[in-house]
Amino acid sequence: xxxxxxxxxxxxxxxxxxxxxxxxxxxxxxxxxxxxxxxxxxxxxxxxxxxxxxxxxxxxxxxxxxxxxxxxxxxxxxxxxxxxxxxxxxxxxxxxxxxxxxxxxxxxxxxxxxxxxxxxxxxxxxxxxxxxxxxxxxxxxxxxxxxxxxxxxxxxxxxxxxxxxxxxxxxxxxxxxxxxxxxxxxxxxxxxxxxxxxxxxxxxxxxxxxxxxxxxxxxxxxxxxxxxxxxxxxxxxxxxxxxxxxxxxxxxxxxxxxxxxxxxxxxxxxxxxxxxxxxxxxxxxxxxxxxxxxxxxxxxxxxxxxxxxxxxxxxxxxxxxxxxxxxxxxxxxxxxxxxxxxxxxxxxxxxxxxxxxxxxxxxxxxxxxxxxxxxxxxxxxxxxxxxxxxxxxxxxxxxxxxxxxxxxxxxxxxxxxxxxxxxxxxxxxxxxxxxxxxxxxxxxxxxxxxxxxxxxxxxxxxxxxxxxxxxxxxxxxxxxxxxxxxxxxxxxxxxx
Amino acid sequence: xxxxxxxxxxxxxxxxxxxxxxxxxxxxxxxxxxxxxxxxxxxxxxxxxxxxxxxxxxxxxxxxxxxxxxxxxxxxxxxxxxxxxxxxxxxxxxxxxxxxxxxxxxxxxxxxxxxxxxxxxxxxxxxxxxxxxxxxxxxxxxxxxxxxxxxxxxxxxxxxxx
Numbered sequence: 031x032x033x034x035x036x037x038x039x040x041x042x043x044x045x046x047x048x049x050x051x052x053x054x055x056x057x058x059x060x061x062x063x064x065x066x067x068x069x070x071x072x073x074x075x076x077x078x079x080x081x082x083x084x085x086x087x088x089x090x091x092x093x094x095x096x097x098x099x100x101x102x103x104x105x106x107x108x109x110x111x112x113x114x115x116x117x118x119x120x121x122x123x124x125x126x127x128x129x130x131x132x133x134x135x136x137x138x139x140x141x142x143x144x145x146x147x148x149x150x151x152x153x154x155x156x157x158x159x160x161x162x163x164x165x166x167x168x169x170x171x172x173x174x175x176x177x178x179x180x181x182x183x184x185x186x187x188x189x190x191x192x193x194x195x196x197x198x199x200x201x202x203x204x205x206x207x208x209x210x211x212x213x214x215x216x217x218x219x220x221x222x223x224x225x226x227x228x229x230x231x232x233x234x235x236x237x238x239x240x241x242x243x244x245x246x247x248x249x250x251x252x253x254x255x256x257x258x259x260x261x262x263x264x265x266x267x268x269x270x271x272x273x274x275x276x277x278x279x280x281x282x283x284x285x286x287x288x289x290x291x292x293x294x295x296x297x298x299x300x301x302x303x304x305x306x307x308x309x310x311x312x313x314x315x316x317x318x319x320x321x322x323x324x325x326x327x328x329x330x331x332x333x334x335x336x337x338x339x340x341x342x343x344x345x346x347x348x349x350x351x352x353x354x355x356x357x358x359x360x361x362x363x364x365x366x367x368x369x370x371x372x373x374x375x376x377x378x379x380x381x382x383x384x385x386x387x388x389x390x391x392x393x394x395x396x397x398x399x400x401x402x403x404x405x406x407x408x409x410x411x412x413x414x415x416x417x418x419x420x421x422x423x424x425x426x427x428x429x430x431x432x433x434x435x436x437x438x439x440x441x442x443x444x445x446x447x448x449x450x451x452x453x454x455x456x457x458x459x460x461x462x463x464x465x466x467x468x469x470x471x472x473x474x475x476x477x478x479x480x481x482x483x484x485x486x487x488x489x490x491x492x493x494x495x496x497x498x499x500x501x502x503x504x505x506x507x508x509x510x511x512x513x514x515x516x517x518x519x520x521x522x523x524x525x526x
Numbered sequence: 527x528x529x530x531x532x533x534x535x536x537x538x539x540x541x542x543x544x545x546x547x548x549x550x551x552x553x554x555x556x557x558x559x560x561x562x563x564x565x566x567x568x569x570x571x572x573x574x575x576x577x578x579x580x581x582x583x584x585x586x587x588x589x590x591x592x593x594x595x596x597x598x599x600x601x602x603x604x605x606x607x608x609x610x611x612x613x614x615x616x617x618x619x620x621x622x623x624x625x626x627x628x629x630x631x632x633x634x635x636x637x638x639x640x641x642x643x644x645x646x647x648x649x650x651x652x653x654x655x656x657x658x659x660x661x662x663x664x665x666x667x668x669x670x671x672x673x674x675x676x677x678x679x680x681x682x683x684x685x686x687x688x
Contacts, residue, residue, distance in 0.1 A: 122615030273639075309641065441611065
């Protein structure tokens, strides 16, 4: 009550000159770090600085003029999968970094990198310091195939393979062996197609992207000439989208290699499909079945690399070489479909098929992991249980992004998802469901805690130093940036 | 007109405005260029565009021939949540706009690349287009473009949160 009266009298004083008002405010209440409009400004903490974190922050800052948002990130560098997931040859998708940068530089937003929530500071401590905590740390794990031989050398999750070519520090040592002729990718979503495309793209294209130098060098030496992209179900159930398929069809120096029989019964189903699915299926049919014109015929005959979909196949075992040290192939169960359309499911027929290969990439989904025992976690769905972004049975705790809905969707999906969570949070603040009347210390107390624990956060300006070094390094090789590959290097640049 | 725009800018202390203005200047070269700030003073060169926002409100603004509808949204600081995330590079579907049949026919041909991204837009209709690909001409004077609801790009499976 006293705070409200003070606020009102401060508002009246505002007309007598903003400078004077701020001085009285600071004198009366005591400034904490940045100039707060009021000591009772709601303070929100966001865990994770990928699209979910930034879009949630953006919406909060816009919706209420008094909210202050602090974004915590485990790595020294922000932006999550925009930096580490989006393929190097899709730079336009990374344009969202510009809007995130503006958010980070807003006076009511602060970025704290190099802080491991769950290890350096607990969720409980964050909840004590902030009025609300939003969990937006995404999905750093991956679904496993659950088949024997999965741990053999030569088998990788797409999450790790993508992390490797995108410079995720924890994937630096992956060193995938690309000395084999055939690579098999399990899964047919856009990530699977990204992996296929990076494996088969001409080096001249890749060398102008922000792909890491070690990955570029490894791919330049790669012997991989054939990539099979394998799915449990049929062409109509394929999870990738048309833009990515078109990129494969048009990939220089490659030709498609499909099994015509996989497409029986697809043509008849076409007419009932909604336009997006229909166009995608038509492109697949055309690529698989149509006899190409002379020019395309010639282009294909000259191609040195092939790619193709294989349908109705599920992995049952990764086969080892006699020495049992590395992979020799993969055993696939043959399925048939029951039902049709989106709901069709794969049923084993009992038959199997062995495919020789030296590289297997499992691209069957990312997976969120629990961050802190105090946070509810649904291990079956691998999400934090919530209703419209409000974590169930946990007042003051919210979630956005893949942690909220599961690891599917593109940046725009995550954007809408995050806006929804922000809306729930603002609603709760406005209605009083979330009590923001009592002042909370926010980053003041957390910074003190971190200092005591020997943890030094990386600020956004520190990140900009890293950003500039990377861009400068890229200049000399004609790349948009040359990413720093270790946390040590990043911290060194940040703090020098 | 310039005064109204200036006043609007002062009043609208929105992050989005700042974000748009700042991000706009980093658009890749070779893509659609647009003007920031000063517009040509000859008002007879302008094209009137009407947007119907997600609350059903009609917003009338002017753009220059050659501007894309995304350029207009940015230049006029129109506050459509999440609009134009990829900054006009055909890498998302967030500038999705819906037109009436007659206007749709006047909009000119659509490329495969635009359709590929448009296919992912929520609430896709037969008269939908991506705003970043529609360029203003005098013949589009008075056009009406509706900003549809922006729930999920369809590249998301149905198993969402509870």
